[in-house]
Amino acid sequence: MRASHVKRAFRYRFYPTDAQAAELSRTFGCVRKVYNLALAARTQAWARQVRVNYNQTSAMLTGWKKTGELAYLNDVSSVPLQQTLRHLQVAFTNFFGKRAGYPRFKSRKKSRRSAEYTTSAFRFRDGELTLAKMAEPLDIVWSRPLPEGAALSTVSVSQDAAGRGYVSLLCEDPSVQPLPATGAAIGIDAGLDHLPTLSTGRRSPIHKLTTRLVRENQTIVIEDLAVRNMVKNASLARAISDAAWSQLRSVLEYKAQWYGREVIAVDRWFPSSRLCSACGSLQQKMPLHVRTCTCECGTTHDRDVNAAKNILAVGLTASVCGAGVRPQRKTPGGQSAMKQKPLQREP
Known part of the structure; x- marks a missing residue:
C-alpha cells in the first residue's frame, strides 16, 4: 500500500511571452465572467428558495x-x-455551513486575476510547464526545486496588480511525514496589541513559530476568534492585522494535518483573561489596559500568560469529553465560569 503524502503548493515567478500574456488575459476575463454569471444564477435561485449546485x-x-x-x-x-x-460551489458550501459570508461578485479592477488548470489542461515534462492553448512552455524562474519525482495535480496562474505573473504548482511532497507522537500540549492566547502568548509564558514572533509548535506538541489549543468581525472595529483592525492571528491559525491547522497533530479551538466567549488559572475564580471585569492582576487567592498573573494557561486547560478538559466551553453570565463567588457546548476540532 502506497504511503499517503502531503500535498504542497510551490509558487514561482514567470515571464510570459506576448502571446501567452494575451491568452492568460482572455482566460482571466472568461473565468471572472463565468463566475459572475453562475453567482447571479444561483442568487436568483436562492431568492426563490431554490438551491443550484x-x-x-x-x-x-x-x-x-x-x-x-x-x-x-x-x-x-x-x-x-x-x-x-467548483470554487463557487465551495464558497456556497461554506456559506450554508455558516463558515463564511455570502459569495461576492468578482470585480475587473479589484478582484484577483487567476485561473486554475488540472492535469488534463497542462503538460509538465523535463522541468517545463505548458498550459492548454499555449504553444510554448512558461518561462518560470525556478527559485527552489520541486520535490524529487513530483507529480503535479493542479496549476494556478495569477497576476498581481503590478502585472507580475505567478504560477503555483500543487504536488505531493514525500519529504513531509507524520512526526512521532508526543504527550506535550500548549495553549495560545491571541494578543490583539502584541504577538501571541503561549501557556509556557513566552511571547513569540510568527516566523517559524508554527513549525516549532507543531513539532514540539501533540495538541495545540487556540481561541476561535471571529477575526473578520473584529477587524470591522477600526480601533482593533491594525492590532489584529499586526498580530496576524488568522494567518497563524491557518498555518497551524494545515501543518498539524501534515504531521499528525491536533488543533482544538476553544469558544471565543470563554473568559480566559478573567479566570484565575490557579484557583478558578472569575473576575467580573478585565479591561484591555490591565496587563497584570492579583487574584483574591494571592496569585499575581501576567494577563496573557494566565489566559493561555486557561485556554490550554479548558481545551484539554473539553477534548476528553468531546465538548467545548462557553461562559456563564454569572458573578464570582463559587459559581461555575463555564458551560458545555460542542467543541470545534480543526482539520
Missing part, C-alpha cells in the same frame, strides 16, 4: 457557450472555467 451551473456553462453573446468562452481552455464553478 455545481452540476447545474456546469450545464449552464454549456448553454452559455452556444449563445452568440458568450461564444468567446469557447476561445479559452474549458478547464479553468469548470474550476471557477
